[in-house]
Amino acid sequence: MAWSKRNRQLHRLLSLIFTGTVVLAMIAAAAGLTETAIWLFYLPLPPLFLLMGTGLYMYVQPYRAKRRNARPNPA
Numbered sequence: 366m367a368w369s370k371r372n373r374q375l376h377r378l379l380s381l382i383f384t385g386t387v388v389l390a391m392i393a394a395a396a397g398l399t400e401t402a403i404w405l406f407y408l409p410l411p412p413l414f415l416l417m418g419t420g421l422y423m424y425v426q427p428y429r430a431k432r433r434n435a436r437p438n439p440a
């Protein structure tokens with residue numbers, strides 16, 4: 366339970382970081398910086414990758430819980 370709460374908080378924090386990097390890349394592109402520093406365009410990818418991991422974890426959480434609860438009670 367505590368772990369899924371942490372995961373959701375992390376997903377929320379990562380979404381802010383991701384949005385920040387997208388805005389930064391857009392400003393850099395408008396300023397013409399991306400012509401020399403192409404890596405600025407790739408800046409949103411690491412947080413997006415982590416968002417995918419934490420997001421998919423949240424997605425499967427209800428199905429995992431359902432399976433766990435459906436299992437016969439041992440003893």
Ligand code: HEM
Pocket residue numbers: 373374376377380381383384413416417418419420421423424
């Ligand atoms: C990359 C793949 C992503 C996947 C698979 C994914 C998946 C999910 C899932 C399953 C939830 C929970 C929805 C629910 O409560 O039922 C969620 C919540 C959320 N997602 Fe994502 N997401 C992704 C990317 C993003 C991105 C790019 C953003 C924003 C920049 C974002 C922002 C949020 C926010 C703010 C929430 C609500 C978190 C909360 O409850 O506090 N996600 N996402």
